[in-house]
Amino acid sequence: MGSHPYSQHSSFITGVAVSEDEGWIVMAMDHLVERDQENAVFLYLKGSDLEAKHAVDFNTKFAGVLTGQGNDLIAVGEDGNVVVISQSGPVSEDVITIDGTTPGPLTRGLIVDGQVVMAGMGGHVYRREPTGMWVTMEDGLPSGRKALTGFWGIAGDSLSRLYAVGFGGAAWKYDGSKWHAMPQPTRDILTAVCVADDHSVYAVGQAGELYRATDDSWEKLESECYDDLWSVTCFNGETYAASLYHLYRLNQAGVLAAIDPLGCPCYGPFTACSQALWTIGQKAVLSYNRKEWVQLA
Numbered sequence: 277m278g279s280h281p282y283s284q285h286s287s288f289i290t291g292v293a294v295s296e297d298e299g300w301i302v303m304a305m306d307h308l309v310e311r312d313q314e315n316a317v318f319l320y321l322k323g324s325d326l327e328a329k330h331a332v333d334f335n336t337k338f339a340g341v342l343t344g345q346g347n348d349l350i351a352v353g354e355d356g357n358v359v360v361i362s363q364s365g366p367v368s369e370d371v372i373t374i375d376g377t378t379p380g381p382l383t384r385g386l387i388v389d390g391q392v393v394m395a396g397m398g399g400h401v402y403r404r405e406p407t408g409m410w411v412t413m414e415d416g417l418p419s420g421r422k423a424l425t426g427f428w429g430i431a432g433d434s435l436s437r438l439y440a441v442g443f444g445g446a447a448w449k450y451d452g453s454k455w456h457a458m459p460q461p462t463r464d465i466l467t468a469v470c471v472a473d474d475h476s477v478y479a480v481g482q483a484g485e486l487y488r489a490t491d492d493s494w495e496k497l498e499s500e501c502y503d504d505l506w507s508v509t510c511f512n513g514e515t516y517a518a519s520l521y522h523l524y525r526l527n528q529a530g531v532l533a534a535i536d537p538l539g540c541p542c543y544g545p546f547t548a549c550s551q552a553l554w555t556i557g558q559k560a561v562l563s564y565n566r567k568e569w570v571q572l573a
Contacts, residue, residue: 280573282326286317287558288573290545292341292349296552296565297572298322300349302336318349318361321561326573330366332359338385338394350404352394354381358404372402372410383428384468389435399424401440401455416455417448429468429479441466441479449492461487461494468517472510480505480517484524486532499524499532509546511553512566518543523555537562537569 286303293299301319308315316336319328334353342348342360349361356372356379372379372394382396392404393413403413418424425443432438436452445460447469466481477489484501486508487494503519510516515526522534523543536543542557553564554572561573 280326282319283559283573288544288556288561289316289336290339291321291547291554291556291561292339293547293549293552293554293563294341294347295549296563297570299547299549299554300339300341300347301326301556301561301573302339302351304335314353316351316353318351318359320347320363321572329363330359330361332357332369337382338392340385340387340392343387343390350387350392352382352385352392354383355379356382368408370408374402374410374412381426383426384430386431388432388438391435393430393432393435393438395427395430395440397426399427399442399446401427401430401450403435413450414455415453416450428465431469431471431477433471433475437471439469439471439477439479441469441481445481447479447489447494458489458492459494461489461496467504467506468508470508470510470515472515473513478508478510478515480508484519484532486515486517486526497526497532498530500534501532507545507555509548509553511546511548511564516546516553516555518546518555520544520558537564538571540571 286305289302291301303317314335317331334357336351339351358370360367380397382394385394394402399417401413427440427442430440438450440448445462447458448455464482466479469479479487482504484499486497505517507518517524524532525535540560544556547554555562
């Protein structure tokens, strides 16, 4: 399996699938990472062409395509830096500011109902309104000495149905106005969460653990994975999870088992569109079109 020249000196971080073989890719330059210098390069992939569009000096924690603005990318950094990029270059740059302060470390985000929602340490959750202004959406979450240690994952299918998971097996549900604590399926860290088309909720965590919630009650599913899982998604009626080195799928027997398409040595964050599912490893980007896996970069 070949690799893209870019990956010889940089690593893929995340991305956004626009079609089966078109979308945004975020990379970090390896030599800067080795020096603990934050950086990100935003590239647009179309077929076999991968073209750099912009670079910043912050670590990207989320990237998504803005609704109604072509394929413009919005990316959010760990410390609240925000950049919007079109295929012709940067459109705007900003920093999330709430009551005169910037947020603590951010971890994950999503675009839902056309708005960006970010979660992070301290149990903080922020939402970007259509005007570009950021606001908090933390009603119901503990504050002060009782504050959550932090969220690692957030997902949802509308602004009235969000889920967030994190340290100590914390699991919370947002009903459109307020967060409510869910039963904790584990005391270990939950790293990612997703919502399936049938409204089931899946969460993954350390040591290959996979949980499913229906009617807000969690069940632990059988797993052949012992790696720490960092990503989970549902695509075409199937559930996938990824560690740093393996890709897993929940099979018909209800067991999370490794599939490792194309023998790739690393897998990573998922991004999906109507046509395909991408998995973005440090040195390869794979696309699944419901029939076969192909390497894009």
